[in-house]
Amino acid sequence: MTAVLGWLRGLFAVGMLAGFYVVAFALLAADAALVGLTLWGMVEMPSQTGNWSLALGGSIPAASALLYGIATVSRTEAPPPDAVLLRRADAPGLWRLVEELAGQLRTRPPSRIYLTAQANASVSEDARLLGLSVGERTMSLGVPLLRWLKPMELRAVLCHELGHYAGRHTRFGAITYRGAASLRSTLFRLRMTARSDQGRVGYAWLYQAAIGAYAWVYLRLSLAVRRRQELEADAEAASVVGPEVTAQALRAVHALGITWAGFESRYLRPVQRLGFVPEDVFEAFAAMVDDPPVRTRMAELRAHPVESGRSPLDSHPPLVRRLALIEARPAGPPRIVAEEGPLIADTSPVTRVQRKMLGEAGHAVTALPWTEWADLAAEAFAIELASLLLDAASDTRTTARPTLATVLGLLERGEHTELVRRLTDAPEPEEQLTEALYALTGQALAGAGRARWVLSWTQGYLLDCPRDPRGRLDDLVAAAARDRTAVPALRGEFARLGLDIEAPVVLALRTVAAPAGRTTARRSTRSAPDLITQELARQRTVAKVTMGALVVAMVVWGIALLGSDSSQPYPQTYRPGLELPATASPYAPWSRSTHLQPEPSYAASLPAPIITRPLIPLPAPDLLLGIHHVVSGDTLSGIACAYDTTVKDLQELNDMGKSTGLAVGQTLLIPAQEKSSGNGAAGCR
Secondary structure (H helix, E strand, C coil): HHHHHHHHHHHHHHHHHHHHHHHHHHHHHHHHHHHHHHHHHHHHHHHCCCHHHHHHHHHHHHHHHHHHHHHCCCCCCCCCCEEEEECCCCCCHHHHHHHHHHHHHHCEEEEEEEECCCEEEEECCCCCCHHHHHCEEEEEEEEEHHHHHCEEEEEEEHHHHHHHHHHHHHHHHHHHHHHHHHHHHHHHHEEEEHHHHHCCCCCCHHHHHHHHHHHHHHHHHHHHHHHHHHHHHHHHHHHCCHHHHHHHHHHHHHHHHHHHHHHHHHHHHHHHCCCEEEHHHHHHHHHHCCCCHHHHHHHHHHHCCCCCCCCCCCCCCCHHHHHHHHHHHCCCCCCCCCCCCCEEEEEEHHHHHHHHHHHHHHHEEECCHHHHHHHHHHHHHHHHHHHHHHHHCCCCCCCCCCCHHHHHHHHCCCCCCHHHHHHHHCHHHHHHHHHHHHHHHHHHHHHCCCEEEEEEECCEEEECCCCCCHHHHHHHHHHHCHHHHHHHHHHHHHHHHHCCCCCCCCCCEECCECCCCCCCCCCCCCCCHHHHHHHHHHHHHHHCCCCCCHHHHHHHHHHCCCCCCCCCCCCCCCEECCECCCCCCCCCCCCCHHCCCCHHCCCCCCCCCECCCCCCCCCCCCHHHEEEEEECCCCCCHHHCCCCCHHHHHHHCCCCCCCCCCCCEEEEEECCCCCCCCHHHHHCC
């Protein structure tokens, strides 16, 4: 049954991926047809094809973004950038454990194991022929899991990942994953193209709408399958290590993942941007995990696993649902494997993982012992807020550098609201002002040598002031930030501590004598800047290609215009269905043979007709008409004889019916000789 479900899911994944190709190539075919029609019109009707530049210039950027997204569909998923291959000699215990657990699940073990810096684990399979042929299997395992999970919890995590192999999830899962990744990549590029200068007059918005609609259907259908697979992998793990251990492992991974993400985004990456990292990242994280408030918080996360900010496109079911299904399973005797010795005998792969993780920033950093790094981090965070408050207190009318006395003066004069407005637009500005005033006060004391900053893993930084052991300064700062009448008491405390509030506040890292820039206000995004940079570079290349194509098309259009008759771009008619006469002699719109000229005997009774010059010259003589202005003495039969036509032709051409009456000054259209009946001359003799 498992094999049948695996094949059905594989067919579904392949079919959905094929649908992406169908939608994409249908858009490209329509675009190509439009461009081809436009180019044809440029050559065949150059004077009537005025919007070719919009069609061509708008198609190339949008089509290139779509083609680039299609090209990424079949790319093989690469390991994470911080991954390090773990050889069997480096971790014989881990390899032995993985292979024995795979045997219990009756599946083939992975052929490669990578160590990563993430608090997570994953598996993949390099299946060929759209999943019809099996390939090498790869497992990625995060160092935080190896170091901070209990042995039984780690076994549960390994069984969950091996359960994906047992359920044949990875054979076709790569297709589904790459399809989803390619859809996201294509939408990202179309969205950036639509918002750029290239997309202001183009088809990127149309492509984005069509691909977005298909992506909505694709992701929700494919994610439903992937979530079902996660539940099946949970069941496999519970069958080996038991439901209780599996649930404990899920809770532990959840708490550890949130703690590691907070350490990396709040402490490690901001200070790394200043150029400093701990010598051992995992040792610094161990100090954070051992902190009593952090341990309490992790215990709360394990007991009450709340997933904040969960995306509707998450590939995993809600953790609460997974735990409920696992804990509802009947407990049985777990089949466990005893381990002998450490899982990783050589720590060099862990060191390489850390080096690759820190090398993603792309610039040189200074490694410090984690205790010095922690003090530097605390000081950097305080300096940032202190500098923001001084900037808010600065006066554009003076060049004097604001000090702590400047801020206290603004608060004392009742300019609290204006100071808050300049400082922040956060939802709780009062708390921001209190925090910034605390940072400025502490930095002034630290710069004067009367206090120092220490890192707090839960609050960011704390002020260690030997002359204020009971923390009275904290209460005075909070009161002064709220009420201007409390400012004098804060001034008195500064005087007791021997602080000169008029002195400039030192905004530099005393630990390394380096200025501190913005830290916590920036988010840590390792991959997004690279992705955006690559996309902008691609758009610049496409812009050059588009400009070149427009130049070539303009040259072709100019040549086509020169080769066309620009004197008469549009045919004009005297009335619907009838064309006006072309260039002719002053007396007749065409030349006639001499033997068809009227006899001289008619000269007295038929005055010489008055023929006007044609209004607009036309090149085709077989379609030309003449104009005759009726004068006194003209008859319809006489005019017919004079122009070698018939009365019937004149009546039909001028809508006269059977009438032969004429009026002086009336204008008659005279048919061309080729279009007349040809019997007029014989009737005039």
